[in-house]
Amino acid sequence: MNQHLPPQNPFRTSQLEENTGPGQNSSDNPTMGELIAARFSRRGFLKGSLAVTAIAATVSPIALITADNARAATGSAFAFDEVEAGVDADHHVAAGYDADVLLRWGDPLFADAPAFDPLNQTAEAQARQFGYNNDYVGYIPLDGSNDHGLLVVNHEYTNPHLMFPGIVEIVEKDGKKAAEVAALSKEQVDIEMAAHGMTVVEIRKTDGKWQVVPDGKMNRRVTADTEMLVTGPAAGSDRLKTSADPSGTKALGTINNCAGGTTPWGTVVSGEENFHGYFLGELPADHAEAENYKRLGLPGGSYDWGNVHDRFDVSKEPNEPNRFGWMVEIDPMDPTSVPKKRTALGRFKHEGAESIVASDGRVVFYLGDDERFDYVYKFVTAGTYNAADRAANMDLLDEGTLYVAKFAEDGTLEWMPVVHGQGPLTAENGFASQADIVIETRRAGDLLGATKMDRPEDIQPNGANGKVYVMLTNNTKRKADAVDAANPRAENAFGHIIEIAEDGGNFAALTGKWEVLLKCGDPSVAEVGASFSTSTTANGWFGMPDNCAIDAAGRLWVSTDGNGPKETGRTDGLWAVDTEGEARATSKLFYRVPVGAELCGPVFTPDDQTAFVAVQHPGDEGENWEAFGRPSYFEDPSTRWPDFKPELPVRPSIVAITRQGGGKIGV
Numbered sequence: 288m289n290q291h292l293p294p295q296n297p298f299r300t301s302q303l304e305e306n307t308g309p310g311q312n313s314s315d316n317p318t319m320g321e322l323i324a325a326r327f328s329r330r331g332f333l334k335g336s337l338a339v340t341a342i343a344a345t346v347s348p349i350a351l352i353t354a355d356n357a358r359a360a361t362g363s364a365f366a367f368d369e370v371e372a373g374v375d376a377d378h379h380v381a382a383g384y385d386a387d388v389l390l391r392w393g394d395p396l397f398a399d400a401p402a403f404d405p406l407n408q409t410a411e412a413q414a415r416q417f418g419y420n421n422d423y424v425g426y427i428p429l430d431g432s433n434d435h436g437l438l439v440v441n442h443e444y445t446n447p448h449l450m451f452p453g454i455v456e457i458v459e460k461d462g463k464k465a466a467e468v469a470a471l472s473k474e475q476v477d478i479e480m481a482a483h484g485m486t487v488v489e490i491r492k493t494d495g496k497w498q499v500v501p502d503g504k505m506n507r508r509v510t511a512d513t514e515m516l517v518t519g520p521a522a523g524s525d526r527l528k529t530s531a532d533p534s535g536t537k538a539l540g541t542i543n544n545c546a547g548g549t550t551p552w553g554t555v556v557s558g559e560e561n562f563h564g565y566f567l568g569e570l571p572a573d574h575a576e577a578e579n580y581k582r583l584g585l586p587g588g589s590y591d592w593g594n595v596h597d598r599f600d601v602s603k604e605p606n607e608p609n610r611f612g613w614m615v616e617i618d619p620m621d622p623t624s625v626p627k628k629r630t631a632l633g634r635f636k637h638e639g640a641e642s643i644v645a646s647d648g649r650v651v652f653y654l655g656d657d658e659r660f661d662y663v664y665k666f667v668t669a670g671t672y673n674a675a676d677r678a679a680n681m682d683l684l685d686e687g688t689l690y691v692a693k694f695a696e697d698g699t700l701e702w703m704p705v706v707h708g709q710g711p712l713t714a715e716n717g718f719a720s721q722a723d724i725v726i727e728t729r730r731a732g733d734l735l736g737a738t739k740m741d742r743p744e745d746i747q748p749n750g751a752n753g754k755v756y757v758m759l760t761n762n763t764k765r766k767a768d769a770v771d772a773a774n775p776r777a778e779n780a781f782g783h784i785i786e787i788a789e790d791g792g793n794f795a796a797l798t799g800k801w802e803v804l805l806k807c808g809d810p811s812v813a814e815v816g817a818s819f820s821t822s823t824t825a826n827g828w829f830g831m832p833d834n835c836a837i838d839a840a841g842r843l844w845v846s847t848d849g850n851g852p853k854e855t856g857r858t859d860g861l862w863a864v865d866t867e868g869e870a871r872a873t874s875k876l877f878y879r880v881p882v883g884a885e886l887c888g889p890v891f892t893p894d895d896q897t898a899f900v901a902v903q904h905p906g907d908e909g910e911n912w913e914a915f916g917r918p919s920y921f922e923d924p925s926t927r928w929p930d931f932k933p934e935l936p937v938r939p940s941i942v943a944i945t946r947q948g949g950g951k952i953g954v
């Protein structure tokens with residue numbers, strides 16, 4: 288039994304993301320989420336779990352489900368036959384589309400990389416293969432092509448109970464099945480570290496089908512051990528110095544890379560999100576970093592890495608956590624380039640960093656800090672984007688201004704500078720310089736009175752309509768006396784989406800307006816208070832918005848994390864959400880994932896003919912596993928997607944969705 292993990296949930300799962308944050312509520316009162324969950328149980332939504340067992344035994348990898356119950360919303364920007372919501376072992380896409388698995392965990396990325404051998408995996412092999420739990424996906428066209436480009440993928444975290452044979456033991460406890468997970472060996476830890484980070488891989492579409500170019504010159508793996516440079520205000524700070532790097536300017540590796548963004552100059556920025564979980568040990572209570580680490584939940588103790596690598600034990604290397612929690616910029620066009628941790632964008636549990644060029648040429652990055660009651664930020668570069676000279680943009684992320692958002696009750700928005708010397712961000716409050724500000728960005732936001740949000744995830748500017756879309760996953764810890772206009776529901780189990788309009792249509796503006804586009808959840812359950820349009824079908828609503836994409840036509844697509852048989856009677860998926868006119872707040876289900884998975888990284892090629900999506904942690908039932916009657920683990924997973932072969936484990940994978948016979952998606 289891994290004693291570092293919470294006893295009620297021995298499997299490391301995406302539940303790790305649901306940190307309680309500063310608003311932790313230790314009361315035993317049932318939450319709205321629990322009340323709604325009980326209602327779903329009563330309404331028989333758990334029948335989906337029975338289907339899993341049946342389908343897992345006789346599964347067909349081709350299972351397209353069509354539904355003709357999709358009512359056309361007046362003025363909808365989308366046209367496709369909606370998928371039927373539900374829970375089973377396979378993925379499903381709208382009729383007339385193909386959802387082809389392009390890249391699986393363990394796929395070789397280099398001509399000399401070994402084939403995937405799950406019973407004999409090594410760290411060396413993993414470092415040459417596609418990593419685990421794909422999240423962000425960026426598409427970089429090569430020579431402007433829609434059929435030939437680089438995919439840049441984040442590998443957020445690892446699920447050892449689904450990766451490694453022989454580490455889970457099923458025992459009986461109080462008459463119920465329970466799982467115990469063995470501590471990992473050093474080799475297994477090293478495999479985990481090699482399965483983290485990022486992948487750059489060349490892909491090409493031939494005869495309508497995407498394929499990996501196995502000897503692509505730019506193919507690359509970045510892992511938890513890849514050397515990186517620290518740049519910007521925190522570079523060289525004493526607080527980043529360690530025994531391995533007395534300069535405070537280098538970092539080893541990147542971890543928990545969640546969402547990200549592709550910059551106008553074709554680099555990718557990748558967010559280090561729940562980095563606190565990788566650290567073990569204890570810091571003396573009077574240590575200078577004690578308050579900093581407490582605000583971030585450090586050390587989180589969810590991984591075994593600190594048992595075999597001293598730098599992940601804060602009692603041995605107390606400054607190491609300050610080298611994580613940044614946005615990392617990588618140039619996928621140069622496989623020898625050193626990734627850079629861009630500290631000007633602040634240090635917190637970074638979700639994504641989608642960007643847009645403002646009217647004056649400066650570049651604006653929207654940033655979410657994904658924890659309950661944490662903040663929305665944006666970063667505006669000091670310099671302007673130079674479309675004619677790529678090299679001139681390569682250090683734009685080192686100089687600029689970080690802002691944190693205050694969403695006022697009257698629907699206005701203020702972006703407050705997170706700048707040393709301004710307002711309370713002074714030496715009297717413990718900030719000697721901008722380095723201290725960016726290292727403790729959350730505390731700076733606290734002092735500025737930023738609005739405590741319901742878990743800010745992806746934030747997408749939309750150049751087509753001038754708006755910005757903020758995904759807020761959920762926050763069941765918000766009390767009725769702590770709601771505000773921007774976070775209007777107590778015990779917000781299903782999340783919401785905010786739409787921002789920056790003043791003057793200028794993305795770099797310091798003020799704006801905002802409104803709630805959508806309160807998520809089942810609109811047929813009055814207590815939920817969802818606000819989907821009445822044209823939205825029983826398949827079309829969703830909970831827990833996480834990632835999103837704006838396609839070339841300016842339409843919003845939302846992917847989710849946290850739907851399941853217990854929560855919403857459906858798996859996660861990709862929903863098309865209207866934002867304009869009469870159809871506004873209408874949602875339709877386009878694609879759904881196999882049981883246990885969440886959906887990440889939707890991205891469209893510039894011609895809107897391919898959507899790449901990342902199916903993350905399939906087969907991971909997390910705290911839901913009792914709903915399936917048994918734990919899901921390597922030897923007995925709830926699905927063996929995508930291969931459905933008894934000798935292969937369930938594998939997180941990238942899927943390419945295209946229209947049969949070609950053409951734009953969703954029109």
Ligand code: FEO
Pocket residue numbers: 304443545546560638657744833
């Ligand atoms: Fe890793 Fe906030 O999702």
Ligand code: CA
Pocket residue numbers: 545546638744745833834848
């Ligand atoms: Ca996410």
Ligand code: CA
Pocket residue numbers: 301304833848885
């Ligand atoms: Ca997520």
